[in-house]
Amino acid sequence: MNQLITAPADIISELTTIQSFLEITMSEDANEAVVRGNDLAVYMSRTGKLIADAKIHREQKLRSQMIQEYKKLLEFPASVAVKYTDTLVENETYSLTWATRLNAACTHQLDWCRTIISKAKAEMSAFNQ
Template sequence: MTNHISTIEEISKELKLIQSTIETEMSEDVQEAVDRGNYCAAQMARTGKLLADAKIHRDRKLNSQIIAQMKKLSALPATTANKFADALCEDENYIVNWCERINRACTHQLDWCRTLISKAKAEMSQMNG
């Protein structure tokens, strides 16, 4: 199975698009909730893939930086060495964190959409019954 790993630039570009959509305030219109829910469900899957890609980039950078900085890292206490290693991958860590946060935001928005749809169903039942 060949799996295309998105570049950091591609990941960042997609995250910007998703971010701008999920930052858009939503009304309580049921159709809008359904549409947003469908969008969020799809983006949860997509951001999961982007997150995996971002972690590959971070791991690759970390591995190359650890080799390059082995002498410095070996002289540091373990916790300090870990923080130093994380600092070497600052951009990659940023993208990983951004993917995780957008994925989580989509999850919360999807929950909100379900709530609005349930509310609308309950109101329709009360009106018809």
Template sequence: MQELITPASRIIEELRIIQDNIEVELSEEITQVIDRGNYCSAQMARTGKLLADAKIHRDRKLRGSIISELKKLTSLPASTANKFADALCEDENYLVNWCERVNRSCTHQVEWCRTLISKAKAEMTAFPSGT
């Protein structure tokens, strides 16, 4: 199972590439809309996997950090202990949040592509070419 987990450095590399691609403004040219929809659909699956991997990295860091800091944590109120534990995993939490945001952005872009395709279909029906 370990070999399936993407290293954190690779997650960052992939997210940068995906982020750059989804930040490009989308035109209403239907072939570009379809291409973007296809790209974002594939990236939704990939970022979902990266999110799961990022959560494993965070869980492992959290487990290791809590064990080493257990004495400090037991003397703190639960809410403070949770905030302390989150602070110990700041980078890992950032990676999880970034994966979630990129995944959600891909989802929203796929929905936008569907909207544009529906609009194009309605326009083709209302104003058929050759008439």
């Protein structure tokens, strides 16, 4: 199963690529919306997988760090211990948050593509009548 999990550096690399794609401003051309929508569907799927992989890395690191920091954690009040453990997995949390936000951005951009395509259909229908 572990060979299916994307390595942390590869997650960052893929997220960077997806981020660059999502930062491109799309025109209101329906053909471009279809092509972009197809790409977005792939990126939605991939970011979903990257979210799962980032969660695995976060949980593994948290487990490992908590074992190392166990004595220190026992000295803290519970609320402080939780905040402290969050600092132990900052990079993993960052990757997870980024993947989650990109997944949401794909969803919103795909909705925009549908809107552009629907608009073009309505304009074609009105023109043909």
